[in-house]
Amino acid sequence: MKKLSARRRHPLAAIVVLLFALAATGGLYAAFAPAGEAKAEASAAAQSLAIEEGKKLYAVGCSSCHGTGGQGSSDGPSLVGVGAAAVDFQVGTGRMPMQAPGVQAPAKPKVYSQEETDQLAAYIASLGPGPTVPTKEQYSPEGLSGEEIAEGGNLFRQNCAQCHNFTGEGGALTDGKYAPGLKDVDPKHIYEAMExxxxxxxxxxxxxxxxxxxxxxxxxxxxxxxxETPTPGGWGLGGFGPVSEGLFAWTIALAILVGVTVWVAARNAKARKS
Known part of the structure; x- marks a missing residue:
């Protein structure tokens, strides 16, 4: 008893007891804390890190046009409130950063990796609320019935065909601008463009x-x-169908035939006079 009492009076006894209590508390918390709460904390930490990395990338590659805080400038619009989806589309298709000022930013090989694009998107999203990057379940065309796909065609013709053509082949707009073709475009990017x-x-x-x-x-x-989509009758000519092909034949091919006929007749007439 005397030895135990002496140990209790040891100067390091309180520190040992405190360390043991902290270890026990941490172990119990790790064992019984809700898994969702731990995941949320890890996700928040990862998001914070992504924002910091995105801010560094933005300062180097974007701030010269869009301003140091995304507020915009004479060379680029404000990015406050555009959302992560806009960044994923513009950067993921190579449209941004632009190589040179122009009426429109064309699609080109992308400069940033997907990880870097996600970091830029996280930073821009932190400046103000906006559309988020869609999930695969939102944009994947898999699993839709033929009736639903046909309804998609009706919706496309009502809302999009005026610029992108009936089958998404693109078309010219005013002042040197154009609606790009939609063939081989990632479904995610099409969804983000609509959004x-x-x-x-x-x-x-x-x-x-x-x-x-x-x-x-x-x-x-x-x-x-x-x-696999057939084009019966010959050339697709923008998906307008046989009417456009017939119109092409009458206006172009027939004009060529008339021109050749007139040329031959003129040569014969000249030969007879000589």
Missing amino acids: TGPQNMPAFPDSVLPEKEKRQIIAYLDKVNTS
């Missing part, structure tokens, strides 16, 4: 075009742009 309205394109948020209808449009484009 954010890049450049000359109007935005189609869920209040205008619900998520299901966006997915149906993507399924329609996937269907008409596959190599």
Whole structure:
């Protein structure tokens, strides 16, 4: 008893007891703490890190046009509130950063990796609320019925064909601008374009075009742009059908034939006079 009492009076006894209590508390917390709470903390830490890395990338590659805080400048619009989806589309398709000022940013090989694009998107999203990057379930055309795909065609013709053509082959706009072709475009990027309205394109948020209808449009484009889709009658000519092919024959081919006929007749007449 005397030895035990002496140990209790040892100067390090309180520190040992404190360390033991902290270890026990930490172990019990790790064992019984809710798994969701731990995951949430890890996710928040990862998001914070992504924002910091994205801020560094932004300062080097974007701030010269869009301002040091994304507020915009004479060379680029404000990015406050555009959301992560706009960044994923613009950077993921290589449109940003632009190589040189122009009326429109063309698609080109992307500069940033997907990880870097995600970091840039996280930073821009932190500046203000906006459309988020869609999940695969939102944009994947898989699993839709033929009736739903046909409805997607109707929606595309009503909302998109005026600029992108009936089968998404693209077309010219005013002042040197153009609606790009949609063949071989990632379904995610098509969804993001509808959600954010890049450049000359109007935005189609869920209040205008619900998520299901966006997915149906993507399924329609996937269907008409596959190599399995037949083009009966000859050239596709923008998907307008046999009417456009007949019009081409009458206006172009027939004009050529008339021109050749006139040329031959003129040569014969000249030969007879000589």
